Amino acid sequence: MTIRRVPLLFVSLVAAVALVATGCSAEADPTTATTAPPPADSVAGVTVPDAFTAITVIPIGNAPLPFRGSDGKYHVVYDLQLTNATAEPATLERIEVVDGLKPTKIIASFSGAALVDTTCTFGDCNRLRSLPAGYVDTAVIAPQESRVLFIDFTLDSLDDVPTALLHHLYGTGAASPAFGTPGPIDYLTTPVAISTETVPVIAPPLRGDNWIALNGCCEPGFPHRSSVMSVNGKLNNSQRFAIDWKRTNDAGEFYSGDKTSNESYVDYGTEILAVADGTVVSILDGMEANAPGTLPAHNPELAAKLTVENVDGNHVVLDIGGGVYAMYAHMISGSLTVKPGDKVTEGQVIGKLGNTGNANASHLHFQLMDGPSLLEADSLPYEFKSFDYDGQVDPSAIADADDYLSGTFLQGKLPKSESRTLELPLNLAIVDFP
The missing domain is CATH 2.70.70.10 (Glucose Permease (Domain IIA))
Known part of the structure; x- marks a missing residue:
């Protein structure tokens, strides 16, 4: 695949990956038990349904901070790392960014050329990349491989920006820990809080x-x-x-x-x-x-x-x-x-x-x-x-x-x-x- 390089390329470095931690505890004494702290990757008010997730999703960098662009709209911009954590190929067909508190409300959706398009050189295309950010020619993620996905969307008002986001993945992949023949995948995952910091x-x-x-x-x-x-x-x-x-x-x-x-x-x-x-x-x-x-x-x-x-x-x-x-x-x-x-x-x-x-x-x-x-x-x-x-x-x-x-x-x-x-x-x- 050949995609023409845009002139004036300047590549430096970096950001901070939001680490996802898990933990376990010994059986609690019911007479002395206290409320357990929320998981490190939780966001207040957001519930993630339990599901087997062939493609795992981790945010890259800090919580996205909405800002106003010269188009008069408010922009939310962040990156995700996707990993096929199974022994079977997985294909990302569509990813929807939804309101974390109202998961049926779709904020943005990316599929088709927005994920991969070998004929596109700029615009809303080729958001799915190899590591660290090279072009790919397919939305298939091989077993044990990872991808970067670039997310950005606009809203007319700052009041329209949700307090948190979830990600709804559609495609094909292993449907269970048994890693059987790939089948349809459809699940919600990975809450991302919207930053409440002040824009510099x-x-x-x-x-x-x-x-x-x-x-x-x-x-x-x-x-x-x-x-x-x-x-x-x-x-x-x-x-x-x-x-x-x-x-x-x-x-x-x-x-x-x-x-x-x-x-x-x-x-x-x-x-x-x-x-x-x-x-x-x-x-x-x-x-x-x-x-x-x-x-x-x-x-x-x-x-x-x-x-x-x-x-x-x-x-x-x-x-x-x-x-x-x-x-x-x-x-x-x-x-x-x-x-x-x-x-x-x-x-x-x-x-x-x-x-x-x-x-x-x-x-x-x-x-x-x-x-x-x-x-x-x-x-x-x-x-x-x-x-x-x-x-x-x-x-x-x-x-x-x-x-x-x-x-x-x-x-x-x-x-x-x-x-x-x-x-x-x-x-x-x-x-x-x-």
Whole structure:
């Protein structure tokens, strides 16, 4: 199966798997018995019917935190690990996300092309992946094998978001512990609580017009939504809500002149800003610029030099309080103006946009996460205080572009920009920052 890679691939790392624990206790004395604590994987008010489950389901990362996107809708985004825990093949034909307190209420449903489609390059397709996140050509899960499943859906109002979710699986697989001939499977499993945390609200990391949210949330056809990695003994995704910010000129071009020169790119050298008051946790500086048009991970000689520490290129991690960390990647060597321990204020220049690490063209990779380590942290959604929304880039234009991102990309720009507050620009949004 061949599915074309979308340009500007940047793969870093991680998230935190929610562990499912079970326990047993000795027979209790009825005169002294106390109420047993709920199972570690339980969610208040949610009942999971007992059933033999050929395909087990475990959440990857923390409880999903709903946020408002630039489409005006509220998005719920998370990942699941599916494992065929039997000796017989299992096939996932459909998975429904249902209200955990009202299991007959279907919130979202995924089947057919949404799970696997070898002809699809982007959009609502290919959500079912091998580990850690490679494409597959069938919804069959072989015995003792696992898959990743990317879940996301939208609701019109925050009031419509359930307090908890359940997952209804349909397909074929072993119907009992006897592992007999595969038959129909149909069961509810794996409660997931919706986070009640507050969505972080930040200032923009850049200034100026014609910024495009490359590789943004939420469908899995583009990085970073599907950048699950196997690190620290678990599957993680710290990039689930990351954006590669890249700027065009007024003609819609990412560069003018010599495409092999970093200085020809409109965004190269742009000042990068602190999105909130905070403290510098870590930096990396001194990595030289890449030549445009070549992704180091796809060049054996360059790939051999990539490590967990330098895949992001020159970068900065800020602690902006409340357990939230901001990460900026691919900056110009020597442009960083901060060091670990420095206090920064919102809007302060911390460096300049470049093309270092695993990048094939200049851009700012920006993300929020719940810890300082790219290996341990889970990705966090966020909303900007304000920006002007200018329309959308056609995803076909990006998918069909060469590795220099040649061409023009503002055909979907609105006649007049729209002022927005408390929203996250979604994939390929055209944005003006004040």
